[in-house]
Amino acid sequence: MIGRLRGVLAERTAGGVLVDVGGVGYEVFMPAGDIGALPPVGDEVVVHTHLHVREDAMALYGFAAEEGRDLFRDLIATSGVGPKLAVAMLATLTPHQLRVALATEDVDTLTAVPGIGKRSAQKLILDLRARLTMPDGALATAGGSVTEVRGALEGLGYGASEIREALDGLDAAQGTQDLLRSALQRLGRP
Numbered sequence: 576m577i578g579r580l581r582g583v584l585a586e587r588t589a590g591g592v593l594v595d596v597g598g599v600g601y602e603v604f605m606p607a608g609d610i611g612a613l614p615p616v617g618d619e620v621v622v623h624t625h626l627h628v629r630e631d632a633m634a635l636y637g638f639a640a641e642e643g644r645d646l647f648r649d650l651i652a653t654s655g656v657g658p659k660l661a662v663a664m665l666a667t668l669t670p671h672q673l674r675v676a677l678a679t680e681d682v683d684t685l686t687a688v689p690g691i692g693k694r695s696a697q698k699l700i701l702d703l704r705a706r707l708t709m710p711d712g713a714l715a716t717a718g719g720s721v722t723e724v725r726g727a728l729e730g731l732g733y734g735a736s737e738i739r740e741a742l743d744g745l746d747a748a749q750g751t752q753d754l755l756r757s758a759l760q761r762l763g764r765p
């Protein structure tokens with residue numbers, strides 16, 4: 576298995592990069608955010624990779640950080656999630672945002688990913704929620720507060736994208752009232 580490449584960034588494309596390692600060019604498919612996090616063409620780069628082998632093809636998927644690669648591996652181990660969908664998920668959501676969405680059962684955030692509908696999002700939550708751990712562990716225990724605040728904001732008429740932006744990055748370990756107050760302040764209400 577090819578777990579990491581260190582070499583010169585030879586080329587960027589819309590879907591990945593070409594990394595020159597000792598004269599051999601490795602074509603690596605990557606989420607757009609990870610492509611943008613790499614240094615300019617011609618500089619040395621380290622890409623954390625996963626070699627995906629099928630009967631008819633081998634493809635190398637890369638990530639700027641190990642966390643992205645590890646989450647990618649968890650995603651493709653889930654029934655119904657292939658490498659292309661996993662890359663789309665990590666291109667749309669950061670690993671932290673994806674973990675938060677799963678821990679708080681945020682179907683709306685997951686359906687923002689192209690190719691994921693409401694039923695697929697619910698299935699992903701069931702399959703992955705228990706398997707994925709939050710880096711700080713705090714959000715996993717505070718999922719109920721976030722869910723309650725999301726429901727309250729929906730009741731006030733806010734849309735899914737507004738709610739997602741208001742809750743993104745807030746300390747979910749706060750109580751429900753404090754979390755709601757912080758979200759409303761972000762939305763411009765006192």
